[in-house]
Amino acid sequence: MPEFRTIDAGEVRIRCAIEGEGPLVVLVHGFPESWFSWRHQMGPIAEAGFTACAIDVRGYGGSDKPHPIEAYAMEHLTADVAGVARALQPDAPAILVGHDWGAPIVWNTALSRPEAIAAAAGLSVPFTGVPARPFTEVFDALFTQRNRFFYQAWFQKVGPPEAEAEADVRGFLRKFYYGICGDAPDGAWPQKAADATLLEGMIDPDPFPAWLTENELDYYVAEFRESGFRGPINRYRNHERDFEWLQAFKDRKLEMPTLLIGGDRDPAFNGFGRIADPAALMREHATDLRGAHVLAGCGHWTQQERPEEVNAILIPWLKSL
Template structure:
């Protein structure tokens, strides 16, 4: 992987970016608990096809700044970073690709600033406008206090548990939420049992799957450890704004995402076990009218572009190449024209 690194100032925040290639801009937005390195398998393929590929550490992560206030991590702030980054890179538009938390940011950027987004891709998390995910006041009633997003609301608790040994946490979550998890009875919602921690509740893997190496774990851990004991405070503050996002995004209620879109998810992705996701997926074409594909990756877990880089790269390149083509005809609501 041959990438360059630099820092860019956006909205008073210094963002670290990894980049390669030249041509139309493709922004790759990582999720929790990752960073630019989660796109390590995409740089070469996209750059070789003639694209300028840029993957930032989003605010709070890795080599980027970590604003102190919890309120600095709202969805409008995160979208604002994408908008400012496009301008700082000297571009007028971009294709925005997001995974996990990066997917809501990508979908919301396309919703709020369609003038800047040529196309949008969401991996794992489908679009749920306007705030993109249900708030803790709702999920607490559905799942209880052990639901990970609810557990994360107390500032300092999960932060300290994860930061105590980043490599241990990362090894457990990356394997535990993958298609190679110890259980094989289907995807499960991430729950933290009472009396355990966000780390201890995840099983220690006996070995790493073929798609993940010890060096990968070390790179992630080293990048995260740059913020010391607050390695996960910024990333977890994203979750602590889910409730606030409901009001902040309310002006966009009823809006559709009107740029070409693509969605991909693995059959073992924990997101599919969440209540309401099946209904969201069935309604994708009413949310994203110009949906160019809804891809299912058999046996793939949550870490879509890391577990299945060849399939994801092929889907991205096909989507990118087709952005100037007319939308494909649809045969019905929620149609899934592309399966992998």
């Protein structure tokens, strides 16, 4: 097991799981996850000669959980990552790796603080530059106005999404994890009317795919029963704030080494349609992309579903820096 430390990141205290010695690699998870999402990467990263530091994003696990919605804006989350990196390695820039929401957190930490970040890798979500409009406008036009359900529109409601998730944490996580994993059949993430709730029509598989054992699920369940879901879901309620903050960086590109890994069955990777050329998309906004890897048959939970493949890409990239 890694060593756990609580780091004063400036605005909040962040729990970090730390393993190994050497240049710092900060691992940032997504929704609804934990530092534990990186359990298959920490040992190999440490063995490769690095310090692996997997954080609980604010609102999760052992990290602070401020109540206000605006406390979960991208401006604050990037400050947390930069604060952890500065506390653990004050004299040199850090390497960042993020998955799901962790990928935009990593990309935007690097975009807003390029002098503090040596390299950045994203799993599941490519870097597509500073947005031209808030994402709320995008999903409103594509989904809500067409009477189609979209989970991020559901998350804009304050209270009902938390209540639905917290009523049966294990059931919620099983259905959510399964619905967008590579083992799920088409339709496991159901199409429904805009006024539906998230769990309506979702599948609780029996058995669950082997990439997540019951003991591993137990860890997540215990974390969310303790922390609740308000902080994690608040991340989705800041699209307008994020848009406004990011406009200051709209003329920048990422100039440090970058890496992209995604799954061809991951709806977050493919956006609203399959990406024909992920490398070309990234290179419009990142000048030193050193690989864009698409894992066949892999769903959303990239480093958990395909740990060996991810490590076989990630470790050589780290060593090449």
